[in-house]
Amino acid sequence: MPWYLYIALRHLFPQGKRFPIFTLMSLTGVVLGVSTLIVVISVFNGFGYEIRSRIADTYGDLRIVTGGLLNNPYGLSDEIRSLESVETAGPYAHGMVMLLYKNKPLAPLIEGIDTQSDQELQKYSDFLIAGDIDDLDDDSLLISSGFASQLSLFPGDEVELYTPLMMLKLLESDGTDVLLPRTVRVAGIFETGWQRVDENTVISTLRLMQDLYNLGESAHGVRIELNDGYEAEAISRELTESLGNPYYGRTWMDAHGDTLSIIQLEKRMMFFLLFIIVIVASFSIMSSLLTFVIRKTREIGLFAAMGATPRQLAACFCAQGLIIGVAGTLAGIGFGYLLLYYRNSITATISNMLSVADSMNKIYGFAYLPARVEMADLVVISALSIVIATLAGLIPAYKASKMNPVEALRSE
Amino acid sequence: MSSPLIEAQGLARRFQSGDGFLEVLKNVDLRIETGDTVSIQGESGCGKSTLLNLLAGLDQPDAGKLLWESSAVTGFPNDQLAIRRARLIGMVFQSYYLVPEIRILENVMLGGRIAGKTDNLEERSNVLLERVGLADRRKSLPATLSGGERQRVAIARAMVTMPKALLADEPTGNLDEATGDSIMDMLQELCDEEGIALVLVTHNSVYAARMSHSWNLRQGILEPV
Ligand SMILES: Nc1ncnc2c1ncn2[C@@H]1O[C@H](COP(=O)(O)OP(=O)(O)OP(=O)(O)O)[C@@H](O)[C@H]1O
Ligand SMILES: [Mg+2]
Secondary structure (H helix, E strand, C coil): CCHHHHHHHHHHCCCCCCCCHHHHHHHHHHHHHHHHHHHHHHHHHHHHHHHHHHHHHHHCCEEEEEEEEECCHHHHHHHHHCCCCEEEEEEEEEEECEEEECCEEECCEEEEECCCCHHHHHHHHHHEEEECHHHCCCCEEEEEHHHHHHHCCCCCCEEEEECHHHHHHHHHCCCCCCCCCEEEEEEEEECCCCHHHHHCEEEEEHHHHHHHCCCCCCEEEEEEEECCHHHHHHHHHHHHHHHCCCCEEEEHHHHHHHHHHHHHHHHHHHHHHHHHHHHHHHHHHHHHHHHHHHHCHHHHHHHHHCCCCHHHHHHHHHHHHHHHHHHHHHHHHHHHHHHHHCHHHHHHHHHHHHCCHHHHHHHHCCCCCCCCCCHHHHHHHHHHHHHHHHHHHHHHHHHHHCCCHHHHHHCC | CCCCCEEEEEEEEEEEECCEEEEEEEEEEEEECCCCEEEEECCCCCCHHHHHHHHCCCCCCCEEEEEECCEECCCCCHHHHHHHHHHHEEEECCCCCCCCCCCHHHHHHHHHHHHCCCCCHHHHHHHHHHHCCCHHHCCCCHHHCCHHHHHHHHHHHHHCCCCCEEEEECCCCCCCHHHHHHHHHHHHHHHHHHCCEEEEECCCHHHHHCCCEEEEEECCEEEEC
């Protein structure tokens, strides 16, 4: 190790002595900045990831639609399923119904799912909190948890469905027709964890949707799940091209991208706001190092007398910024991971103290705090904090290198 | 006649003082050869330290020339000067300037590290610490040493680079007489053994008389005692 790095280390961590307060304070600043950045950015990633995976669970990675109806949905599904990158594909139909229970009306979104696909059934079976997936037939519905609690619905209850088609008929007949609702049974109650879906969705078989919407054998599109969800964009373009008009692909990003881009934007804003902590920490490093250089004036003069070059003297003090940057960043990453590991107990304690436990679920749509550390963020955060801390050492280093050795030795 | 290690030719140095200049050194000629021992005496403020700093290349003269091993170094850029100085010259000051954050052995080794003389550095440092009688304190911190002990460490640190000349600026100035005597004995012995030229700035005429050449700095000029 070159002597100036050795001295830099020893200035920060003296032999046989207590940790100097300067080192401690400077390190603390960097540690706080880095760990806060990591925690907050990872939670944003977590939200993004959770929302993405929930969208993918309910929407699928990708859907093939036409302007209108899809006439041979099962044929097209089989064709798509034979592609290598596709995990599964099946037809769906969706729309809106009015649901009446004990004279209380609500208008949920309805999606008719492909009951020939075991995967699709298994997924909703996993989401079920009451009832049984095997009870889902062409005269029954799965009801989302929020929806069920609004109407106090339980499996086995019967509800009445009205479709827009029925209303249309009623209008066309000038009110002479009698409106006959379709009575269906609640087969189960599900919860995906994504508020948007849990609040206002019911699931039926594709057959029931085809009946309700008078679709015959048609469907609204094909729902596709990919082996790698991140390829959705590319495969969507491929399929749009290979299937040709009138088919085109619509990814989950196209459909729900707004939610994600808001999270992305917030993540970026938080990054800049929190990075200010690191910058403030670097100012404290700089001012401490400046006073340190002045205190060490005679030592610097001595080093010069012993043959140290101005560049080495500069390196010695610049390295102290670098060392604090590296050590603080490493400790900050460790501390950040620790906070993330205990995040749920921490948030539980805080929300209990503030008694806001429920509102978090309501506002964010998650019962717990999701988090996901991404390598790219770690690299950016680490690199930037180390660079900033090193920059903080530059001015003190310059000052040290410009010292006149004779005057430095003469100084009291 | 061998070529001189350090040669000053007509060195002059003045400092700004109020409106005018203070001409500290006017015309100093000095030759220091291998193994020489030289003393420089003079009243306080006459410019002894200024001269020593010029000889060490730490300061630039306003006129005259400085040669190290027969090549002119006046006006050299600082970093080249630093590298050549580390090879040629060791310095000891009235204050000891030990680095407080590191142990005694590391302080001695630091001299070699800065000068880039790292072969057997630890071994040589230990030998020198033994020579100055501080082998058992090598793990101590500078703050726990007495003034005389610290100066011994500073001398070991200057010697560990195996310089050809040692410039000592009142090395006993902060010490009581007995301690000063023992430091002087040790310094002279070490320089003698290693064949190092010693330039000693001192107020003590007894120490000065022990050198092979004795000079008096008066009104900017060196006069033989
Ligand atoms: N950088 C400077 N600026 C102005 N004056 C200076 C400077 N350096 C030295 N002097 C002056 O030059 C003169 C010689 O100083 P120097 O330190 O060389 O004296 P000295 O002979 O070593 O004295 P002492 O025996 O007390 O150490 C003094 O009058 C001092 O005030
Ligand atoms: Mg002096």
